[in-house]
Amino acid sequence: MDRVLGLDSGGSKTDAVVINRAGRVLARARAEGLDPAASADWPERLADLAAKLGPVSAAVLGLPCHGEIAAVSARQVAVAADLFGPQVVVMNDVAVAFHGALAGDDGVLVLAGTGSMAWAHGPLGTQRVGGWGHLFGDEGSAHWIGRAALALASQHLDGRQPPSGFAHGLLREMGVAAPDLLAWVYAQDSRAGIASVAAMVSRLADADLAEAVALMSEAAGHLALAGQTAGRLAGLEPPFAWSFAGGVMQDATVRAALTAKLGAPQPPALAPVGGAALAAAQKVGWQTGPEFIAALNAEIG
The missing domain is CATH 3.30.420.40 (ATPase, nucleotide binding domain)
Structure with a gap:
């Protein structure tokens, strides 16, 4: 067959x-x-x-x-x-x-979708870093970004942070009114619902909203650390070949920050x-x- x-x-x-x-x-x-x-x-x-x-x-x-x-x-x-x-x-x-x-060659993959992980293969074998799940890991993932963005928005909405355009910009992207935010969040029945907020944060970052840029930059820092660690544990000498996968990696802020830390990626x-x-x-x-x-x-x- x-x-x-x-x-x-x-x-x-x-x-x-x-x-x-x-x-x-x-x-x-x-x-x-x-x-x-x-x-x-x-x-x-x-x-x-x-x-x-x-x-x-x-x-x-x-x-x-x-x-x-x-x-x-x-x-x-x-x-x-x-x-x-x-x-x-x-x-x-x-x-x-x-x-x-x-394509089966040695190097590092940095994956950031709903969850996140770095995967490497080199002279010392296969290594994985991250991927501990959304409850205490997956730093830099779409779920991590979504949760962090919602937390920050809540702080703006209730006065713990000074007013800015971030909370209302995010709510506008979500199509949710401020009084309905809590109901929206707790209506999500999977990680994917919270992770969907990351794409909205990415659009706000593209519009140069400072808090959104900062969130995506922080995500990139976590992902770069995972990639560097996986490469080192696999015995790869920097600069090593690396590539990417997952929706978060389509964000311009994330890609630019990772390129600055790891060098230019190899297109998948x-x-x-x-x-x-x-x-x-x-x-x-x-x-x-x-x-x-x-x-x-x-x-x-």
Whole structure:
């Protein structure tokens, strides 16, 4: 069967592709994230995706929390094997993002989406830094930015901070009136809801609102530290090759601050779902040189 599957899922969304030996996408499906900490029905939703995409000869799934909590990881492997058979590999979602961004080469990936983590591979092996979750980690992530922005806005609204345009600018972006802010926040049933505020902060930073720029700069500082630490632990000498993934990394303030600390990034060779598809193609022994990677990148965007 000339079909393999790559799947990338994080805290907010899932993207899956089925490709052939030429790197052409035969089927694609998107859905909400398969975060086991956010929803108990992730196995059923993964089964729905598998049914939509059809049979494959191999699959690589990048799933949130994998390799972090033993019981969750074992459950993910069991569910994946039931759905896709023995030729399935489950990896952490940041691992497939790393594999795609650097096309399997040594270097560092700084990922900042709903959560955040740095992943590196070098002479001393694979290292990961961060990714401790939203309750006491994930610094610089969209959730971290969203929570910090909401906290700052609340301080402006109740007088703990002097008046500025930040709180009302954020509320305007959110489409929420000040008296309804608390209700909006507590109506969010997942990390993704709070994380969605980060994109609004990014737009305020683009408009040069000082508090928004400061928040995005602070996020970048956390992400740079994670990247530097991961590279050092993996035995990479600076300046090392590094790339990026995740929505936060599209912010101009974050990218500029990281470039100042780490040097110019290497544009991702493949999106995270492409990294999963590339790994699946390699698992079945297909030729996956530069031409294959270029073709796959053109297909998945």
